[in-house]
Amino acid sequence: MFNIGIIGCGNIAEKMVETVKGMKGAEIYAVASRDIFKANAFAEKHHIPRAFGSYEDMVKIPELDLVYIATPHSHHAEHAELCIKNKKNVLVEKAFTMNAPQAKKLVALAKKNNVYLAEAIWTRYMPSRTAISKLIDSGIIGEARYLTANLCYSMAQKERIVKPELAGGALLDIGVYCLNFAFMCFGNNIAKIDSSAKLSKKGIDENESITVYFKDGRVAYLTSAMNARSDRKGIIWGEKGYIVVENINNPNAINVFDSDDKLIKSVKIPLQITGYEYQVIEAMKMIKAKKIESESMPLSETVFVMQTMDKLRKEWGVVFPQEKKPSKK
Numbered sequence: 001m002f003n004i005g006i007i008g009c010g011n012i013a014e015k016m017v018e019t020v021k022g023m024k025g026a027e028i029y030a031v032a033s034r035d036i037f038k039a040n041a042f043a044e045k046h047h048i049p050r051a052f053g054s055y056e057d058m059v060k061i062p063e064l065d066l067v068y069i070a071t072p073h074s075h076h077a078e079h080a081e082l083c084i085k086n087k088k089n090v091l092v093e094k095a096f097t098m099n100a101p102q103a104k105k106l107v108a109l110a111k112k113n114n115v116y117l118a119e120a121i122w123t124r125y126m127p128s129r130t131a132i133s134k135l136i137d138s139g140i141i142g143e144a145r146y147l148t149a150n151l152c153y154s155m156a157q158k159e160r161i162v163k164p165e166l167a168g169g170a171l172l173d174i175g176v177y178c179l180n181f182a183f184m185c186f187g188n189n190i191a192k193i194d195s196s197a198k199l200s201k202k203g204i205d206e207n208e209s210i211t212v213y214f215k216d217g218r219v220a221y222l223t224s225a226m227n228a229r230s231d232r233k234g235i236i237w238g239e240k241g242y243i244v245v246e247n248i249n250n251p252n253a254i255n256v257f258d259s260d261d262k263l264i265k266s267v268k269i270p271l272q273i274t275g276y277e278y279q280v281i282e283a284m285k286m287i288k289a290k291k292i293e294s295e296s297m298p299l300s301e302t303v304f305v306m307q308t309m310d311k312l313r314k315e316w317g318v319v320f321p322q323e324k325k326p327s328k329k
């Protein structure tokens with residue numbers, strides 16, 4: 001059995017439990033919360049063998065094959081470091097870290113300790129990802145020239161989204177999916193990026209509009225916001241037609257239309273448990289093969305995404321409190 005431990009008993013931890021319950025050969029063996037009562041209640045609810053009231057205590061046990069980090073963005077680096085230093089393989093929720101320097105530090109530490117480290121950006125691991133690339137490469141829409149992608153949810157009531165100290169903001173939470181969609185479709189050879197964002201009173205990005213110009217002339221137009229619900233479509237426009245991806249956050253349909261708006265192809269999305277299983281399957285496969293990074297989401301790509309988001313935040317003036325230099329008096 002492949003034993004998984006979870007750090008943080010929040011919303012996405014519940015989803016991961018539901019996912020692994022439907023998988024073969026893996027189980028959630030342990031959970032850790034900052035609060036032992038919460039950990040016990042979570043473990044009891046889901047019939048998880050072991051519960052811990054401290055993250056440190058859980059990562060010390062030898063039974064774990066993988067630790068899944070399900071905490072706010074602000075804490076990913078600290079919690080991943082804790083796992084790596086205890087020689088545990090780690091799957092870290094998106095956004096991978098708060099910024100690129102933290103991401104680079106983790107990558108170096110994982111290499112030094114010879115453990116698997118990967119970002120749980122689920123869309124990178126899904127079968128839909130290959131299907132979209134195949135359609136673009138097939139030439140069915142001719143030369144793919146532009147794309148548009150949006151991801152907006154009404155979630156301005158969530159603490160971890162609105163608080164700067166939890167590295168909130170639309171970009172790290174959902175804009176990251178738009179960027180990943182663009183990079184999966186058009187690669188990462190970027191010429192320049194134009195963007196603008198509206199900041200909240202607390203100084204984090206409520207919404208943003210990002211235009212990525214690629215060196216080969218392609219362009220991606222991306223939109224995300226934390227206080228509205230969008231249609232979540234990703235549309236790739238080619239010279240002979242367009243590909244519509246329904247819900248870039250978890251694609252449920254991919255349809256191709258010609259220049260007369262006639263549906264010419266539909267790609268079936270395989271039945272899934274929740275969609276989170278693919279990143280776990282990849283971790284199991286890689287760890288079994290003694291590989292220390294994912295093939296679907298290499299660490300260099302994770303760092304590239306983080307660097308892109310750092311540049312965007314710099315332009316907008318979004319600085320998390322932990323990043324602020326102490327003032328000299």
Ligand SMILES: NC(=O)c1ccc[n+]([C@@H]2O[C@H](COP(=O)([O-])OP(=O)(O)OC[C@H]3O[C@@H](n4cnc5c(N)ncnc54)[C@H](OP(=O)(O)O)[C@@H]3O)[C@@H](O)[C@H]2O)c1
Pocket residue numbers: 007008009010011012013032033034035038069070071072073075093094095120122160166172173
């Ligand atoms: N892939 C996806 O579709 C998807 C969807 C939603 C979220 N996510 C990602 O998953 C991660 C967690 O999101 P979530 O929605 O599950 O968040 P959440 O419900 O707020 O849970 C986060 C958990 O982190 C722990 N934590 C540790 N330090 C904390 C602190 N200082 N403040 C608050 N919580 C703290 C808490 O667990 P304990 O109290 O048990 O210690 C809390 O329950 C984020 O990285 C997010 O981007 C991914």
